[in-house]
Amino acid sequence: MxxxxxxxxxxxxWERRYAAGGTSGEGSYGRLADFKAKVINDFVVExxxxxAIEFGCGDGNQLSLLRVxxxxxxxxxxxxxxxxxxxxxxxxxxxxxxFDAKSFRDTSGVFVAELVLSLDVIYHxxxxxxxxxxxxxxxxxxxxxxxxxxxxVDSAEAGHQxxxxxxxxxxxxxxxxxxxxxxxxxxxxxxxxxxSDAAFFIxxxxxx
Numbered sequence: 001m002x003x004x005x006x007x008x009x010x011x012x013x014w015e016r017r018y019a020a021g022g023t024s025g026e027g028s029y030g031r032l033a034d035f036k037a038k039v040i041n042d043f044v045v046e047x048x049x050x051x052a053i054e055f056g057c058g059d060g061n062q063l064s065l066l067r068v069x070x071x072x073x074x075x076x077x078x079x080x081x082x083x084x085x086x087x088x089x090x091x092x093x094x095x096x097x098x099f100d101a102k103s104f105r106d107t108s109g110v111f112v113a114e115l116v117l118s119l120d121v122i123y124h125x126x127x128x129x130x131x132x133x134x135x136x137x138x139x140x141x142x143x144x145x146x147x148x149x150x151x152x153v154d155s156a157e158a159g160h161q162x163x164x165x166x167x168x169x170x171x172x173x174x175x176x177x178x179x180x181x182x183x184x185x186x187x188x189x190x191x192x193x194x195x196s197d198a199a200f201f202i203x204x205x206x207x208x
Contacts, residue, residue, distance in 0.1 A: 008126045011076045011100075013160050018079035024058030027120040032196055035184055036119060036149060037065035039200055044068055044115070047145065051113040055138050056121035057096065060084035072111065074099035101133035106140065116142040120198060122150040126162045135166075139173060146176060146203040167201055176203040 026032065043049065050069045057063060057073030058080055064087075073096045075081050081096050088094045097111075106112070116138050125131040139146060148166055155163040170176060182200040 008160065010124060010126060010130060010160065014075075014077040014124075015079055018059065018077045018083065024061060024080075025120065027196055027198070028058060028062040032184065032186060033062050033065055035186070036062065036200075039182060040117070040147065041065075041067045043145075043147070043202070049115045049145070052115040052117055053111060053113040053141050054117040054119065055099065055134065055141070056118060057081075057084055060087050062119060063088075063094070068115070069093060070113070071095070072097065072113065074111070076100065101130065101137060104133075104137055106137075111141050112143055113141060114144040116146045117149075118147070119149040120196075122148065122166055123161050123163045123198075125164070126160065131164060135169060139176065142176075142203075142205055144205055146205070148201040148203070150198050150201070152199065152201065170201070170203060173203075175205055175207075177206050178202065179204050 023029070044052075044067060052066075052068045052070070053072045053074065054063070055074050057075045060073070060080075060083060063071070063073065063084070071094045073081075073084055073094065075084075075096075076099055078098055081098050084096045088096075118138055122131070122134070125134055150166055151163045152165055152167050153163050154165045167178065167181075170178065178201060180200065180202040182202070184196055184199060187197050187199075
């Protein structure tokens, strides 16, 4: 475990985890994955969303439940990206790329979609620099909607997690307005199954 925020390397952590056969975690499986999929799929249908980019696609298990006409998955782990490429090799509607926030500049709008997804990622962005870069790129990639599934409270770093008051950060973005906050039904659950304190924060792009 890292001794401080500056010592923790998120890319190294996730690459080692996926390379060793690890998964994206319980949030991408079971009832939490089903809950997120229903919210996203219903939103896609209701708003006629034709394309989505996910910043942090992980092992691709959550993706297996999503119904989006065109999808791009980005992740910091090369092992995770390769796993997704192999899993969805027969699906031409899905593309995957390695993501490095410090080496990512998309002024031509190559990585742009109607909907940007960030699911259980933000509270894993331990350093401030990493968080700021991630949020800027996610916002820039959104043509219409930004869907964040995360916690919304500031906390100190603990291992590979650091919770962020994301709604406060988004208030700085005059080009987005929040249209919905949706709590998950398993926050604080103590029944021994998958649980999470994360919620959906859905934003719509507006004229600045």
